[in-house]
Amino acid sequence: MTAKIIPAYLIPYGLGALIYAPLARYVNFRSIMVITMAIFAVSNFVCAQACDMGFFFLPRLLTGLAGSASIPLGLILIGKMFEKNVRGRLVGLFFGCSFMASIVGVFLSGVAHWRWLFYFPSVLGILAAFLAFFLKSPDLDSKEKISVNYFNIIYNKKIRNIFIFIIIISSLYYGVHKWFGVYLSQEYGLSQFTISMFFVMMAVTGFLGQIFGGIISDHKGRVLSCLIGIVLLGASSALMVGHYPLFILVILLCGTAVGWAVGHNGASTVLTDFPEEHRAEVASLNSAVRFFAGGLGFMVSAPFVQKNFGGTFFVIGLLILCLTFFLRKAIPRDESL
Secondary structure, three states, rough: OOOHHHHHHHHHHHHHHHHHHHHHHOOOOHHHHHHHHHHHHHHHHHHHOOOHHOOOOOHHHHHHHOOOHHHHHHHHHHHOOOOOHHHHHHHHHHHHHHHHHHHHHHHHHHHOOOOOHHHHHHHHHHHHHHHHHHHHOOOOOOOOOOOOOHHHHHHHHHHHHHHHHHHHHHHHHHHHHHOOHHHHHHOOOOHHHHHHHHHHHHHHHHHHHHHHHHHHHHOOOHHHHHHHHHHHHHHHHHHHOOOOOOOHHHHHHHHHHHHHHHHHHHHHHHHHHHHHHHHHHHHHHHHHHHHHHHHHHHHHHHHHHHHHHHHHEEEEEEHHHHHHHHHHHOOHHHHHH
């Protein structure tokens, strides 16, 4: 039932991220966070009451639209509230929570009634709204001072380069990652429970990868974090061309999760480093660009994986490794922002 309503959530999630940076010029960050988290909580609760598929459309639309506020506002506030030397670790904790949430989702889907897949995020939304309301911070009560111009992605070289990199790496990553469930079922004949456990292990190692990537980003630089992530993600993806014992397969899958997390941390932390005049627009564009690039990668890879999983993963892995040659042009050094 829930699989069929994913598009109703993801489409507004990708588009909705573009709304909040311009909105923050007129409404303070605290109000936006409280209102969107409240809408997120109520919409999930309404979904949990559904009796048929037609009932889902509007609340899932609102869930995606409200939930899309968290990432752009989170990156903007990390850049606004904290110094460069701690932003990587904070970004790691911020995105690491999404990996832990996926673990909870897998667990609930296996042991609880499907309605709890909506009740649980509803409770989290309420807690987030209360936290945003009561947290004392002048930055939360502030508004965005600079006008947002998304066309800077075309005219500003530094913004353009980082987003070309994000589009390419997101397309390639999701061209592999979105097929893992089908791959494990068709190529290895694994049960749904075993596949779920694989994804749990990937989520755990992904969380650790975000933390590790944050430490590297803060102490060794954003470029090195991206480089390590690309190499690990590309090598792990390419090596999946073979057929392995399960313990080797686990290592490779977890390698893709850690590689993505480490590189993702480096690229995301760069976005928080942009000066205030561009930080809001790059933070909002980030979510939208990743969503559409991921969908593109999934669609383009579809006819190839239908013919050969291993060969497709191998080629995509090599393409990911090729990005190392363009990394220094794509990722600006900290001092150049």
